[in-house]
Amino acid sequence: MIKSNQxxxxxxxxTLMTLVAVVFSLCGFAQQPTxxxxxxxxxxxxxxxxxxxxxxxxxxxxxxxxALNGNQPVISSAAISSTxxxxxxxxxxxxxxxxxxxxxxDMVSAKGWNSNRAMVLLKSTDLINWTSAIVNLQxxxxxxxxxxxVWAPQTIYDQQAKKYMxxxxxxxxEDPDKIYYAYANPxxxxxxxxxxxxxxxxxxxxxxxxxxxxxxxxxxxxxxTEGNGAGIKIAVSDQLTSGYVLQDKYVQQTKDPVEGAGVFxxxxxxxxxxxxxxxxxGKYQFTKTKDLKNFSVIDNEVSxxxxxxxxxxxxxxxxxxxxxxxxxxxxxxxLSTPKAKAxxxxxxxxxxxxxxxxxxxxxxxxxxxxxxxFVDLPGLKVSPKAPYDLSKGKVKLQVSVDGKPAETFWxxxxxxxxxxxxxxxxxxxxxYSNKTKKYYIYPTSDxxxxxxxxxxxxxxxxxxxxxxxxxxxxxxxxDVSWAKKNAWAPTITEKKENGGYQYYYYFTAAQKIGVAVxxxxxxxxxDSGKALISVRPKGTRxxxxxxxxxxxxxxxxxxxxxxxxxxxxxxxxxxxxVSIDTNSIKVITPDKSFREGTEVFYRNGKYYFLWSEDDTxxxxxxVRYGYSDSPTGKIIVPENNLILAKDPAKGIYGTGHNSVxxxxxxxxxxxxxxxxxxxxxITMGSAAGYNREVCIDKxxxxxxxxxxxxxxxxxxxx
Numbered sequence: 179m180i181k182s183n184q185x186x187x188x189x190x191x192x193t194l195m196t197l198v199a200v201v202f203s204l205c206g207f208a209q210q211p212t213x214x215x216x217x218x219x220x221x222x223x224x225x226x227x228x229x230x231x232x233x234x235x236x237x238x239x240x241x242x243x244x245a246l247n248g249n250q251p252v253i254s255s256a257a258i259s260s261t262x263x264x265x266x267x268x269x270x271x272x273x274x275x276x277x278x279x280x281x282x283x284d285m286v287s288a289k290g291w292n293s294n295r296a297m298v299l300l301k302s303t304d305l306i307n308w309t310s311a312i313v314n315l316q317x318x319x320x321x322x323x324x325x326x327x328v329w330a331p332q333t334i335y336d337q338q339a340k341k342y343m344x345x346x347x348x349x350x351x352e353d354p355d356k357i358y359y360a361y362a363n364p365x366x367x368x369x370x371x372x373x374x375x376x377x378x379x380x381x382x383x384x385x386x387x388x389x390x391x392x393x394x395x396x397x398x399x400x401x402x403t404e405g406n407g408a409g410i411k412i413a414v415s416d417q418l419t420s421g422y423v424l425q426d427k428y429v430q431q432t433k434d435p436v437e438g439a440g441v442f443x444x445x446x447x448x449x450x451x452x453x454x455x456x457x458x459x460g461k462y463q464f465t466k467t468k469d470l471k472n473f474s475v476i477d478n479e480v481s482x483x484x485x486x487x488x489x490x491x492x493x494x495x496x497x498x499x500x501x502x503x504x505x506x507x508x509x510x511x512x513l514s515t516p517k518a519k520a521x522x523x524x525x526x527x528x529x530x531x532x533x534x535x536x537x538x539x540x541x542x543x544x545x546x547x548x549x550x551x552f553v554d555l556p557g558l559k560v561s562p563k564a565p566y567d568l569s570k571g572k573v574k575l576q577v578s579v580d581g582k583p584a585e586t587f588w589x590x591x592x593x594x595x596x597x598x599x600x601x602x603x604x605x606x607x608x609x610y611s612n613k614t615k616k617y618y619i620y621p622t623s624d625x626x627x628x629x630x631x632x633x634x635x636x637x638x639x640x641x642x643x644x645x646x647x648x649x650x651x652x653x654x655x656x657d658v659s660w661a662k663k664n665a666w667a668p669t670i671t672e673k674k675e676n677g678g679y680q681y682y683y684y685f686t687a688a689q690k691i692g693v694a695v696x697x698x699x700x701x702x703x704x705d706s707g708k709a710l711i712s713v714r715p716k717g718t719r720x721x722x723x724x725x726x727x728x729x730x731x732x733x734x735x736x737x738x739x740x741x742x743x744x745x746x747x748x749x750x751x752x753x754x755x756v757s758i759d760t761n762s763i764k765v766i767t768p769d770k771s772f773r774e775g776t777e778v779f780y781r782n783g784k785y786y787f788l789w790s791e792d793d794t795x796x797x798x799x800x801v802r803y804g805y806s807d808s809p810t811g812k813i814i815v816p817e818n819n820l821i822l823a824k825d826p827a828k829g830i831y832g833t834g835h836n837s838v839x840x841x842x843x844x845x846x847x848x849x850x851x852x853x854x855x856x857x858x859x860i861t862m863g864s865a866a867g868y869n870r871e872v873c874i875d876k877x878x879x880x881x882x883x884x885x886x887x888x889x890x891x892x893x894x895x896x
Contacts, residue, residue, distance in 0.1 A: 212495045212496070212497065213445070213495070214445045214493035214494055214495055215238070215445060215494075215495060215496045215499070215556070216236060216237060216238050216445075216493070216494050216495070216496065216498070216499035216556050217236065217237040217238075217239075217240045217243070217442070217445075217491050217492065217493055217494065218234060218235075218236060218269065218305070218491065218492045218494045218498075218499075218502065219234065219235040219236070219237065219243050219486065219489055219490075219491050220232060220233070220234060220267040220268070220269045220280065220489050220490055220491075220492070221233055221235070221267065221484075221486035221487060221488070221489025221490075222264070222265050222266070222267065222486075222487050222488065222489065223249070223484070223485060223486065223487055224485075224487060225287040225288070226288075228250075228251060228255075229487075230255060230263030230264060230265050230285070230286060230287065231251035231253065231254070231255040231263065231264060232251060232252055232253045232255070232264060232267050232280075232282065233245065233246075233247070233249060233250070233251055233252060233484070233486075234246040234247065234252050234502065234506065235249075235482065235484060235486070236499060236502055236503065236507070236555060236556065237555075238554055238555060238556060240442070240444055240445065240451060240491070241464075241476070241479050241480050241481070242480070242481045242482075242553065242554075243480075243481070243482045243483075243484075244482075244483050244507075244511065244515060244553050244555060245482075245483055245484040245511075246502060246503075246505075246506035246507055247506040247507075248508065248511065249483075249484045252506060253300075253308055253310075257310075258298050258300065258308075258310040258312075259282075259284045259296075259298055259312065260284050260296050260312050260314065261284050261285055261286045261289065261293075261294060261296075262286055263284075263285055263286035263287070264282040264283060264284060264285070264298055265282065265283040265285055265287070265330075265487070265488065266282060266283045266329065266330040266331070266387075266438065266488045266489075267280055267281075267282045267489055267490065268280065268281050268282070268330075268331065268332040268333060268389075268490045269490055269492045270332075270333045270334065270335075270342075270492070271492060271493075272335070272342075273335050276303060277301065277302070277303055278301070278302045278303070278305055278492075279299075279300070279301055279333050279342060279366055280299075280300040280301075280302070280308070281297055281298065281299055281300070281331040281332060281333050281344060281346075282297065282298045282300070282331070283297060283298075283328065283329055283330055283331065284296035284297055284298050284312060284328075285327075285329075291327065292326040292327050292349070293327070294327055294328055294329075295314050295315055295316040295317070295322075295325055295327075295328055296312050296313060296314040296315065296316075296328060297312075297313050297315075297328055297331045297344075297346060298310055298311070298312055298313075299311045299312075299313060299344075299362065299366055299367060299368075301365075301366045301367075304501060305494075305498060305501065305502055306501065306502070306505050309367075311366075311367035311368060313368060313369055315328050315348065315373065318369070319372065319373065322350070324350050324351040325348060325349075325350055326349045326350065326351070327348065327349050327355075328346060328347075328348055329346060329347045329348075329349075329355070329386055329387070330346060330347060330386060330387045330388070330438070330488065331344050331345070331346035332344070332345055332346070332388060332389060332390070332490075333345075333362070334390050334392075334418070336361070336418055336419070337418075338418070339361065341361040341362065342361065342362045342366065343359050343360070343361055343362075343418065343419070344359065344360055344361070344362055344369065345357060345358065345359040345376050345388055345390070346358060346359075346388070347385060347386040347387070347388065348373070349384075354379075354382060354383060354384035354385070354404070355384040355385060355386045355404065356375055356377070356379075356384075356385060357375070357376045357377045357385050357386075357388045357399075357401060358373040358374060358375055358376055359373065359374060359376040359419060360372065360373045360374070374419070376388070376399075376419065376420075376422070377399060377401065377413055377422045378422075379403075379424070380424055383403050383404065383407075384403065384404035385401045385402070385403060385404075386401065386402050386404065386437070387400075387401060387402045387437055387438050387439055387488070388400065388401045389401070389439050389440055389441055389490075390418070391441045391450070391470065393450075393470055395416070396414050396415065396416060397414065397415045397416070397417070397418050397422075398412050398413075398414055398441075398470050399412065399413045399414070399415070399422050400412055400429075400439040400441060400452070401413070401439070402436070402437050402438075402439065407428075408435060409428035409429075409430050409436060410428060410429050410430045410436060410439045410452075410454060411424060411425065411426070411427070411428060411429065412424075412425045412429060412470070413425065429452065429465075429473055430454060430463070430465075431463065431465050431473055431474070431475045432456060432463055432475075434456045434458060434459055435456070435457060435458050436454045436455060436456055436457070436463070437454065437455050437457055437488060438454055438455040438457075438487070438488030438489070439452060439453075439454045440452070440453050440454070440488075440489060440490045440491060441453075441470075442490070442491040442492070442493065443493065445493050448466075448468070449466060449467055449468035449469075450466070450467050450468075450470065451464055451465065451466055451467075451476075451491075452464075452465045452466075452467060452473055453465070453491070455486070455487055455488050457487065460485055460626070460627075461485065462480075462482070462486055463475065463477055464476050464477055464479075464480045481517065483515045483553075496556055496557075499555075499556035499557065500556055500557040500580040500581075503555065503556055503557045503558065503579050503580045504557075504579060504580050504581075504582060507555070507558070507579050509577035509578070509579060509585045509587075510528055510530060512552050512553055512555070512558060512560065512577060513528060513535045513552075513575075513577065513587060513589070514526055514528055514535075515552075515553055516537070516550035516551055516552055516553075517550075517551035517552075517553065518539075518548075518549060518550050518551040520539045520540050520543040520548075521537045521538070521539055521550065521591075522537075522538045522539065522540065522594060522597065522600055523600075524597075524601070524602070524855050524858070524871065525538045525594065525597065525855070525856055525857070525871075526538070527857050532588075533585070533586060533587045533588060534572070534587070534588045534590070535575075535587050535588065535589045535590070536590050536591070536592075537550065537589070537590070537591040538591070538592065538593075538594030538892070539591050539592070539593055539594065540593070540600070540644075541593055541595055541643050541644055542593075542644070543591075543593060545567070545568045545569040545591055545592075545593075546567050546568075546569045547565040547566075547567065548564070548565055548566055548567075548568050548591060549564035549565040549566075550564060550566075550589075551564075552564070556580070557579055557580025557581070558577075558578075558579055558580070559576075559577070559578045559579075559584075560575060560576070560577050561575070561576045561584075562575070566589065568589065568590060568591045571590065572588040572589060572590045573588070573589045573590075574586060574587075574588060574589075575587045575588075575589050592893075593893070594892055594893055594894065595643050595874070595893060595894025595895060595896075596873040596874065596875070596890075596891055596892055596893065596894035597853075597855075597856075597871035597872055597873055597894075598619070598642075598643075598645060598850070598872050598873055598874045598894060599619065599621065599637055599645055599871065599872045601625070601871070602623075602624035602625030602855065602868075602869050602870060602871060603619075603621035603622065603623060603624050603635075603852070603870070603871060603872045604621060604622040604624040604667075604794075604835065604852040604868075604870035604871075604872070605621060605622040605666060605667035605668075605725070605775070605835045605852060606619050606620070606621045606835075606836070606837055606850045606851065606852060606872045607619070607620040607621070607667075607668055607669045607670055607727075607837045607850075608620075608837045608838070608839040608848075608850045609670050609671075609672065609699065609839075610839060610840075610841075610842055611672060611679075611699040612672060612674070612679065612842075613672070613679040613698070613699065614638070614698075614699060615640075616638045616639060616640055616699075617638065617639045617640070617641075617642055617839065618636050618637065618638050618639075618648075618670075618699045618700070619636065619637045619639075619645065619850060619872060620634065620636050620651075620668045620669070620670055620683070621634075621635070621637075621668075621852075621872055622634075622665065622666050622667055622668070623635060623665065624852075624868055624869060624870050624871075625868065625869055626868060627865070627868065628868065629664055629666060629867075629868050630663065630664065630868075631664070631665045631666075632653065632654045632655055632662065632663060632664075632665050633650045633652065633653040633654065633655075633665055634650065634651055634652045634653075634665055634668055634685060635647065635648065635649060635650050635651060636648045636649075636651050636699070636700055636701065638699070638700065642839075642848060642874060642895060643894070643895060643896070648700040648701075649700075651683075651696070651700065651701030651702055651703050652665075652683065652685065652694055652701065652702070652703045652705070654687055657694070657702075657703070657704070657705050658687060658692065658705045659705070659707060660687075660688075660690075660692070660707070660708055660709055661687035661688035661690060661692065661709070662687075662688070663687070663688050664686065664687060664688055664689065665685065665686070665687055666685075666686035666687075666724060666725070667685070667686045667724060667725045667726070667775070667835065668683060668684065668685040668686070668726070669683075669684045669685075669726045669727045669728045669837075670682065670683045670684070670699075670728065671728045671729075671730060671737065671755075672699070673730075673755065678697060679697065679698075680695060680696075680697060680755075681695065681696045681697070681698065681699050681701075681703070682694075682695055682728065682755045682756070683695070683696065683701075683703050684710070684726040684728055684739060685726070686724045686725065686726065687709075689722045689723060689724055690709040690711060690712045690723055691709065691710050691711035691712075691723055691724070691726045691739075691741055692705060692706065692708070692709050692710055693705075693706050693710050693755070693756045694706065695755075695756065706756045710739075710756070710757070710758065711723050711726070711739075711741055711758075715742075715745065715747045715763050715764075715765050716763075717765055718742075718744070718745040718747075718765060720744050721742060721743045721744025721745050722742075722743040722744070723741060723742065723743075724741065724742070724743050724774065725741055725742065725743060725774045725775050725776060725835070726739055726740065726741045727739070727740040727741070727776045727777055727778055727837075728740075728751070729778040729779070729780075729809060731780070731809045732780055733780075736750055736751075736809075737750070737751040737755065738750055738751060738778070738809050738810065739751055739758060740776040740778060741776070742765075742767075742774065742776070743773065743774040744772075744773070744774075745765055745767050745772075746765065746766050746767045746768065746772055746776050746787075746789065747763060747764065747765050747766070748762075748763070748764050748766055748809075748810050748811070749762050749763045749764070750762040764810055764811070766810060766811035766812070766813060768787060768789065768804045768813040768815050769804075769815050771789075771791045771802050772789045772791070772802075773789070773790050773791050773792060773793070774789070774790050774794075774835070775788075775789055775790035775801075775834060775835035775836065776788070776789050777789070777836055777837050777838055778809065779838045779840070780809075781840075781845075781847075781879070781883070782883060783807075784805045784806075784807070784883055785805060785806045785807065785808065785809050786803060786804075786805050786838075786885070787803060787804045787805065787806065787811075787813050788801055788802070788803045788821075788836060788838065789801070789802060789803075790834035790835050790836075791834075792834075793867070794832065794834065794835065794867045794870070795832075795864045795866060795867030796832065796867075797824055797831035797832055797854065797860060797866075798823070798824065798832075799832045799833065799834040799835075800820060800822055800823040800824070800833055800834055801820075801821055801822035801823075801833065801834055801836055801849075801851065801888075802815075802819045802820055802821065803816075803819050803821055803885055804816065804819060805883070816884060820887065821885045821886070821887050821888055822834070822836065822849065822851060822887070822888045822890065823887075823890075824890075825889075825890050828890070828891075828892055829856050829857045829860070830853055830854075830856060830890045830892075831853060831854045831856075831859060831860050831866070832852075832853050832854035832859065832866060832867070832870065833851055833852075833853045833873075833890055834851060834852065834853075835851065835852055836849050836850060836851035836852075837849075837850050837851075838850070838877060847876070847877040847878075847879075848874055848875065848876060848877055848895065849874070849875055849876075849877045849888055850872065850873070850874050851872070851873055851874075851875075852870040852871060852872050852873070853870065853871060853873055853890065854866040854869070854870060854871075855869045855870060855871050856871070856892075873890065873891075873894065874894055874895055875888055875889065875890060875891055875894065875895065876888075876895060
């Protein structure tokens with residue numbers, strides 16, 4: 179039985195709660211939605227064409243994000259912008275808890291960094307369908323004749339004004355970029371007040387990419403400084419629109435250039451994440467903070483299957499996450515993004531017609547009990563659950579997304595030793611070290627647009643199959659004074675000197691050749707301080723001074739350096755190994771098929787010369803060879819001298835720029851080369867030329883010493 183005083187208490191409590199709700203509503207406080215349990219990441223991806231458009235990704239925990247819609251745009255830039263492109267998306271949940279606001283820069287970077295005058299305002303009630311409006315600041319407001327750019331708008335609700343405030347940076351003429359603000363109209367289709375300057379830099383320095391966070395009753399304005407010193411700083415105020423005081427320290431946790439700071443609160447109450455765009459590195463850095471003062475890097479806890487540029491993260495509910503998943507997440511996506519380190523991620527093959535999925539895995543993987551570590555996303559279900567026995571063939575999987583009908587796939591896996599290195603690498607040089615009794619591969623660090631890598635790594639192995647990443651051995655930005663770009667195509671030799679070993683490492687940088695020295699094959703290497711080869715040999719036209727190769731003649735003990743693109747040059751190295759005998763420079767180009775990538779080795783009285791033909795961006799990049807009775811030529815070119823080429827039936831293309839290794843004490847030889855990344859390289863166009871991977875296959879000879887054509891494989895060597 180319920181007593182009357184209990185009823186009265188419940189009625190009083192209910193009445194009080196109703197009154198509180200009314201007061202909160204009248205005061206304009208945000209109506210809280212169901213507790214957030216996921217995150218939406220809005221971002222763009224780059225400066226080319228369709229990259230300047232809005233994309234979405236989703237996460238359960240704020241640390242592991244997966245792209246929606248296959249990392250393709252979710253809104254057409256052409257339909258919403260005046261320029262055809264948009265950048266820097268910022269998303270906000272409305273004060274009512276169910277309306278969403280997004281603002282973006284209306285800009286195409288190809289037209290120049292001083293080319294845009296507008297922003298785009300977007301509004302949605304479901305995160306799927308958006309209305310939009312363009313606001314051109316130059317035409318809307320007088321006195322903006324010398325306005326050059328309007329960048330990175332963001333939105334925040336002003337509790338006092340009861341309006342949505344938009345803030346952004348503008349640059350006028352020779353003045354620095356400054357952060358301004360104005361209020362949006364109730365429909366969120368226009369600005370209804372004149373822009374006013376929000377933050378006044380005490381140094382009058384540039385300020386861009388503002389992001390305001392309200393914490394402990396104070397407004398924290400994160401922004402990027404430019405000019406004298408550059409990085410992310412914070413200004414703090416008790417008021418939203420004025421009084422910001424600069425906290426005089428940089429809060430980014432890197433020495434690399436950064437932009438696009440974005441802060442979001444973790445749903446579990448453990449503080450905030452500050453993320454920012456390392457735009458010269460093509461990646462993001464994530465940091466964690468509890469007080470918005472001290473930040474620690476958490477990159478090793480974060481994963482993304484996409485490469486974002488300047489974006490923001492919004493906490494969302496399970497229902498909102500499910501809606502996004504149903505609209506934009508394909509079951510194929512979960513199968514194409516497993517997290518198991520044993521899987522060679524770049525080489526996964528998915529046949530959407532046959533519904534077959536193939537995972538190449540590293541040597542030693544236990545296929546009898548294998549867990550691909552599928553992503554954990556809202557509403558996503560894979561059955562049966564892992565682990566799977568893939569040792570006997572395919573396993574049937576059912577994948578469903580938030581209540582949609584399940585799709586069936588057949589999963590298989592096998593050990594694949596090609597590529598030999600996990601990741602994008604090219605132009606491999608291989609060495610056997612007598613000091614460590616290990617093999618080493620020295621590649622170009624690939625995967626950078628336009629061959630833009632700036633550092634070199636090495637990998638070690640005891641058996642030519644299992645390779646350990648030994649880390650960066652030479653960084654142009656830190657270790658080389660005379661060149662800071664295009665770290666390409668190294669070569670190395672081991673010399674026994676004074677009872678120990680020295681390693682001479684010749685490398686390409688800024689289309690010149692340098693040399694660095696170490697006493698260990700894994701470095702670190704010390705640069706000589708200047709370019710060794712910087713001018714074109716006499717008698718040559720065009721080409722580049724790149725792709726060095728070093729060879730020591732076992733008959734004479736002399737060492738030679740070979741190099742060239744469009745021409746093959748050779749010079750004898752002086753005894754110090756860091757300079758050449760300039761009088762010995764000789765051009766020994768074998769024939770018109772020579773493009774680059776010289777490799778020289780000695781076997782049974784013959785000097786073999788291998789080189790690459792065609793362009794590394796071409797699927798027909800391939801290897802030819804010749805031989806000589808001297809390390810400096812003349813090179814004899816056999817009639818059938820093509821020894822390595824594409825195999826379309828296996829999806830292998832762009833095979834070239836190789837080195838050769840002999841197993842010590844045996845007539846056993848291997849060729850180490852690069853190819854387009856498989857299977858997607860052939861679909862990349864010219865970008866395949868800087869998204870390459872290193873492979874190893876057996877090298878055989880006929881009785882007369884002729885090199886047999888190499889069969890490029892997927893499985894690699896045992």
